[in-house]
Amino acid sequence: MSLRSIIAIAASLASVNAHMNLQSPVPFKKAQFDNGPITAADFPCKMGGVYTIATMNNMTVGEKQKLEFKGSATHRGGSCQLSITTDTKPTADSVFKVIKTMEGGCPGVDGAETYDFEVPPVVPTGEGVFAWTWFAKESGAPEMYMECAPATFSGGASDRSGFDALPDMLVANIATSSCKSPTSKNLKIPNPGENVVQGGNAADTVDGTGDCGASSGGSTPAQPSSPDAQAPPAPAGQYPAQPSGPSPPAAPASPSAPSSPSAPSSPANGGASGTSCSTPGKIVCNGEKQFGLCNNGIVVFQAVSEGTTCANGVVSKRSFNSRIARGRYMSANVAAN
DSSP states (O other), X not given: OOHHHHHHHHHHHHHHHHBOEEEESOOOBOSSOOOSOOOGGGTTTTSTTOOBXXXXXXXETTSEEEEEEEOSBOTTOEXXXXXXXXXXXXXXXXXXXXXXXXXXXXXXXXXXXXXXXXXOTTSBSEEEEXXXXXXXXXXXXXXXXXXXXEEEEESOBSSSHHHHTSOBOOOOSSTTOXXXXXXXXXXXXXXXXXXXXXXTTGGGEEOOBSOOOOOOGGGGXXXXXXXXXXXXXXXXXXXXXXXXSSSGGGGGGGGGTTHHHXXXXXXGGSTTSEEEOSSTTOEEESSSSXXXXXXXXXXXXXXOOTTEEEETTEEEXXXXXXXXXXXXXXHHHHHHO
16 A cells, blocks of 8 residues: 555544544444534435434433534534424434524534533423534535434423424524524524534624525514504604694594504513513413413523414414314214204
């Protein structure tokens, strides 16, 4: 073997060992070691559809879990997400729900760091898959890394309503997504969920390009303002166009006018500001369009997923449930008659 071949092989091995990969939770066993960026062809989990369990990771809701890595190529950090799917052998159609987001400095800047995370109480009890995704800050091209680990969740929820209300994991920098991360910047996650950590060099965090999904937080409550669309002149002020005339006779109409724009102002109670609550882990509704999880006596509201509503501490698909309810009611009446 020539010296050039030996050098090339050594460089290749060094590159493989340098990339970051998941150490804890223990990932699925791979037939061939590969910790490069993920592509649309091997999404999700980069397992090729074969999921071999080396170690089952047992996670109890509310207990601290360790997120550890091995490798040295941190690419000056970036943004990471921790997500869970209830599918034991995920496919491209599987839905991963976010439980924690780290913007900036993940999985480390000058070397791998260790993180703590907790499984929230809305995760259903049973088996599933834990996923770590990473959008590196400094790489030759926009990349997405993903590794998965088998897990058994205990002490969790008995239904999926709260779990389904969590934000979906961001997918970017692969062929099936138009979302692209910025160059030499941390990617700002548009819908990070309630558990967000700002890491090192977080000031270098900017939005991605393309369709990265709707953002949550303070911008979401702007949606209920749509009723104003029926009165186009309203954006010029808080009063409708009728009382805007200068003549004195128009004055008596003004007291009734403020009642119409008062309703859209209610979403201001949601957004990023916290509201007190009493039951940890309980879903709290803020009208039908917003929900939050009670965490340490504080709840931060965010928008429910499209097609769902929040009522009585449960997030559900309104149209589907209403059809069932009406069907049962009508059947009962027919039987009674």
